[in-house]
Amino acid sequence: QHTAEPVRVLDEVSRIVAPGGMLYLLVYATEGFRWPLVQMLRPVAMHMGFEFFDRAVGKAGLAVNRRRTCLDDLFVPYIDFYSWQCLRGMLEKRGFGRIERWEKGMLDHEETIDAYIVDMAGFRDLFRAAVKLAENKQAESRAMLVASLDVIEKVMECVGAIAASNLNEKEKMYMTIGQGHHRVVAWKSSVL
Secondary structure, three states: OOOOOHHHHHHHHHHHOOOOOEEEEEEOEOOOOHHHHHHHHHHHHHHHOHHHHHHHHHHHOOOHHHHHHHHHHHHOOOOOOEOHHHHHHHHHHOOEEEEEEOOOOOOHHHOOHHHHHHHHHHHHHHHHHHHHHHHHOOHHHHHHHHHHHHHHHHHHHHHHHHHHOOOOHHHHHHHHHOOOOEEEEEEEOOOO
16 A cells, blocks of 8 residues: 555565465555545645654654654555455455455554544644644645644544444444455465
């Protein structure tokens, strides 16, 4: 998901996995609220620049791991997302016959809806700090930051409403997080 040539990378990874060998990978999924939100925030972040947001991260008082995550998500040169059907098809085409989602639990911000909200709160706090830092910037730049902060807060409200709803936990998780990252274990066919 962080390369300009994902097909070429998958071709090379597939080439070096021996027949009968196992591949484990994590790929960003297309579902949930987080990644569409990040995609919306990235152009605003790029417009303001890395140095500006690095200062805003410091002003927001984010923990070191949150600093890295926010800046990486906003400024990594390439970021892409895959549906399960697309990813599975890409692996099958490259000779992986047994393909499974790793079901040993979700990690980090996908573990619970509360963790998901905490993750989004990092972006909210970052953009609050950015709005304050932009007081002397051009009006349109500050307006983009304010609008972005409004969107983050609305998404957080939506996730909170789902969390407080009468849906069962599985439905709540799927509505907010989707399938989560695709954590995949795939075995290359012995016969190609």
